[in-house]
Amino acid sequence: KAGVTQTPRYLIKTRGQQVTLSCSPISGHRSVSWYQQTPGQGLQFLFEYFSETQRNKGNFPGRFSGRQFSNSRSEMNVSTLELGDSALYLCASSPDSGGFTLHFGNGTRLTVT
Amino acid sequence: GQQVMQIPQYQHVQEGEDFTTYCNSSTTLSNIQWYKQRPGGHPVFLIQLVKSGEVKKQKRLTFQFGEAKKNSSLHITATQTTDVGTYFCAGRRTSYDKVIFGPGTSLSVIP
Numbered sequence: 001k002a003g004v005t006q007t008p009r010y011l012i013k014t015r016g017q018q019v020t021l022s023c024s025p026i027s028g029h030r031s032v033s034w035y036q037q038t039p040g041q042g043l044q045f046l047f048e049y050f051s052e053t054q055r056n057k058g059n060f061p062g063r064f065s066g067r068q069f070s071n072s073r074s075e076m077n078v079s080t081l082e083l084g085d086s087a088l089y090l091c092a093s094s095p096d097s098g099g100f101t102l103h104f105g106n107g108t109r110l111t112v113t
Numbered sequence: 114g115q116q117v118m119q120i121p122q123y124q125h126v127q128e129g130e131d132f133t134t135y136c137n138s139s140t141t142l143s144n145i146q147w148y149k150q151r152p153g154g155h156p157v158f159l160i161q162l163v164k165s166g167e168v169k170k171q172k173r174l175t176f177q178f179g180e181a182k183k184n185s186s187l188h189i190t191a192t193q194t195t196d197v198g199t200y201f202c203a204g205r206r207t208s209y210d211k212v213i214f215g216p217g218t219s220l221s222v223i224p
Binding site: 033035042044045055056057059102103104106107 | 114146148154155156157158161201203209210211212213214215216217
């Protein structure tokens with residue numbers, strides 16, 4: 001089985017711009033969650049989607065949003081980028097959203113200048 | 114809100130020495146998972162513990178879940194250079210709650 005695929009791998013954006021990141025889960029996995037990883041803050045939970053519905057949400061401002069499509073693929077959008085949004089954004093999929101292990105993608109490295 | 118802490122933040126050991134990282138949650142967890150992230154890589158699942166007092170072993174790695182289901186530990190016997198990386202614990206309050214990760218323990222192994 002193919003693993004979790006995240007695109008693009010690297011992004012450089014300017015403050016004020018917006019960005020969309022994509023995640024394709026492992027075939028058959030219906031839950032997708034997103035995490036922001038920075039050296040100072042570790043892995044911070046952004047949100048989780050299951051069957052196109054947002055199941056859980058972390059403590060991030062409304063500039064961070066996401067969605068999931070009927071094929072379980074997910075996108076994450078960040079609007080009005082700030083320097084502090086520079087981070088590695090990781091997507092993880094699991095068969096269901098309850099107690100199952102997370103399978104992470106390689107991440108998208110976002111740099112905001 | 115729920116918090117998950119890990120100590121130590123960093124650990125440097127000589128190859129062959131043992132290593133332990135401790136994870137503590139502010140709330141009771143339904144389960145706890147451990148992940149390893151190699152430098153430049155992504156977190157990779159190691160194990161899940163569900164039962165109070167559970168102990169699981171994977172070769173040189175021993176995982177424990179506390180009786181109160183609020184703490185956990187990972188112990189590595191006789192570390193090797195392949196053990197280098199950051200070890201994260203992650204827990205949920207209920208099966209369908211969001212997963213909260215600890216800040217991780219970064220392990221360096223000196224050959």
